[in-house]
Amino acid sequence: MNKIRTRIAPSPTGVLHMGTARTALVNYLFAKKMGGEFLIRIEDTDKERSTKEFETNILDGLDWLGLQHDALSRQSEDLKHHTDAIAKLIESGAAYESEEDSKREEGKKVTIVRLKNPGKKITFNDLIRGDVTFDTTDLGDFVIARSVTDPLYHLAVVVDDERSKITHVIRGEDHISNTPRQILIQEALGYERPLYAHLPLILGEDKSKLSKRHGATSVDDYKEMGYTKDAFLNYLALLGWHPTDEQEIFTLVELVKEFDIARVQKGGAIFSVEKLDWINKHHIEKLSDEAYFVGLDLSEIITLPQYSDERMSMVLPLVRERLHKFGDFEHEEIAFFFDTPTYKTENLLFKGKGDIADTKKHLEHVRKTLSELGNDAWSDTEVLKASIWDYASEVGRGDVLWPLRYCLSGRDKSPDPFTILPILGKEESLKRIDTALEDIV
RNA sequence: GGCCCUAUAGUCUAAUGGUUAGGACGCCAGGUUUUCAUCCUGGAAAUCGGAGUUCAAUUCUCCGUAGGGUCACCA
Numbered sequence: 001m002n003k004i005r006t007r008i009a010p011s012p013t014g015v016l017h018m019g020t021a022r023t024a025l026v027n028y029l030f031a032k033k034m035g036g037e038f039l040i041r042i043e044d045t046d047k048e049r050s051t052k053e054f055e056t057n058i059l060d061g062l063d064w065l066g067l068q069h070d071a072l073s074r075q076s077e078d079l080k081h082h083t084d085a086i087a088k089l090i091e092s093g094a095a096y097e098s099e100e101d102s103k104r105e106e107g108k109k110v111t112i113v114r115l116k117n118p119g120k121k122i123t124f125n126d127l128i129r130g131d132v133t134f135d136t137t138d139l140g141d142f143v144i145a146r147s148v149t150d151p152l153y154h155l156a157v158v159v160d161d162e163r164s165k166i167t168h169v170i171r172g173e174d175h176i177s178n179t180p181r182q183i184l185i186q187e188a189l190g191y192e193r194p195l196y197a198h199l200p201l202i203l204g205e206d207k208s209k210l211s212k213r214h215g216a217t218s219v220d221d222y223k224e225m226g227y228t229k230d231a232f233l234n235y236l237a238l239l240g241w242h243p244t245d246e247q248e249i250f251t252l253v254e255l256v257k258e259f260d261i262a263r264v265q266k267g268g269a270i271f272s273v274e275k276l277d278w279i280n281k282h283h284i285e286k287l288s289d290e291a292y293f294v295g296l297d298l299s300e301i302i303t304l305p306q307y308s309d310e311r312m313s314m315v316l317p318l319v320r321e322r323l324h325k326f327g328d329f330e331h332e333e334i335a336f337f338f339d340t341p342t343y344k345t346e347n348l349l350f351k352g353k354g355d356i357a358d359t360k361k362h363l364e365h366v367r368k369t370l371s372e373l374g375n376d377a378w379s380d381t382e383v384l385k386a387s388i389w390d391y392a393s394e395v396g397r398g399d400v401l402w403p404l405r406y407c408l409s410g411r412d413k414s415p416d417p418f419t420i421l422p423i424l425g426k427e428e429s430l431k432r433i434d435t436a437l438e439d440i441v
Numbered sequence: 442g443g444c445c446c447u448a449u450a451g452u453c454u455a456a457u458g459g460u461u462a463g464g465a466c467g468c469c470a471g472g473u474u475u476u477c478a479u480c481c482u483g484g485a486a487a488u489c490g491g492a493g494u495u496c497a498a499u500u501c502u503c504c505g506u507a508g509g510g511u512c513a514c515c516a
């Protein structure tokens with residue numbers, strides 16, 4: 001049996017789109033699952049629109065995602081094989097040259113090459129959709145080259161897929177109507193027909209094909225927002241595919257193991273950033289400390305006056321559980337661990353209500369209790385909690401705990417006071433409570 | 442408009458010719474020893490419509506309807 005070979009064939013006329021990434025992922029999963037090879041072919045026959053920058057962006061993006069290819073080629077480098085094929089088609093009478101008015105340049109005559117359409121019905125078996133039939137008569141004698149030396153997409157694709165022995169052409173549903181043309185060219189050239197699989201499209205909120213007007217669509221966009229590559233891949237895999245069980249969080253390796261093209265959905269799927277966020281959160285949880293640290297941008301934090309690596313190592317886990325993506329991280333969230341916070345005295349009041357004198361009384365009590373605790377106690381969240389819990393329960397937890405937490409963090413939302421206390425340490429904690437006390441007149 | 446594809450909650454999906462139609466995201470409510478987040482529990486929410494086949498259809502067939510894709514000397 002022939003070795004399975006799939007390919008992704010992006011044209012370098014734009015940055016890496018998530019639709020291309022998804023197609024690449026499925027091609028990769030299918031090939032690897034079957035012990036085959038995954039190739040990349042840059043489709044740069046349109047010299048006017050293709051750029052090296054886009055090519056680099058696409059390759060870098062695929063590389064970032066970890067979709068390693070077994071071979072890389074550029075369509076433009078295979079020009080000789082294309083022109084050979086054109087010559088062969090003309091010679092056999094399957095195609096012919098035709099002098100016509102140029103559609104690209106006004107008032108100019110050009111000699112293009114058209115395929116002599118046999119005008120028959122073509123049925124191909126799609127791995128995802130089953131038999132699909134087209135009457136190619138509707139296509140007419142379509143153009144396959146701008147000239148005998150200048151091939152067009154359909155011709156080039158067919159020749160290249162044949163040359164690189166592609167066994168399965170897995171691509172977006174938007175290519176489904178291109179398939180009969182390509183089969184016609186294959187037959188005229190005497191090639192074997194590969195197997196086809198047309199993936200459902202990724203849709204925007206309005207159910208139309210995802211495009212720029214829907215917002216962020218490039219892989220770069222998601223990378224910059226702070227999604228991990230594994231989460232992005234994970235989500236893309238789940239858009240239009242589902243494993244046999246109910247697992248939702250996957251690594252690339254696990255996806256390869258579970259993937260089955262027969263379970264790919266037929267209908268398009270709307271892209272949901274909420275679900276992506278949820279998946280990303282799970283992937284962030286699984287990250288190693290090193291990878292997690294790299295993902296965060298700590299540049300503003302490490303310049304703070306009381307910054308220390310030791311303290312940071314205690315703070316980081318607190319941030320982790322509340323993060324959906326790295327882009328959500330704001331250094332203000334943890335800056336108070338390294339620098340004295342500023343705050344409004346009135347915010348010391350629980351829910352903005354209550355008596356400031358009572359609040360002061362509670363804080364004084366808490367300060368006294370805490371100050372009498374030794375170093376051992378100060379390193380133990382549970383002991384600290386136990387030391388003031390009874391008092392807090394008696395007079396009202398919120399009335400005690402809220403001002404304590406607020407004077408330590410200076411923030412409406414933060415981890416609880418018993419988590420903050422040990423990290424700041426006795427000296428710093430008492431100092432912040434004293435500052436708050438002094439502010440209350 | 443021609444051709445082609447598709448159709449289970451708001452979204453992603455599972456399932457079988459016979460089920461209380463399952464899970465997840467999101468949403469709502471309650472709880473987890475103050476807030477936010479996390480976590481837990483509970484809840485609302487779906488088989489596009491009509492025929493046909495069948496003892497039985499969400500599942501098979503046909504016809505509608507709706508949505509989408511594509512109709513280049515782009516890829």
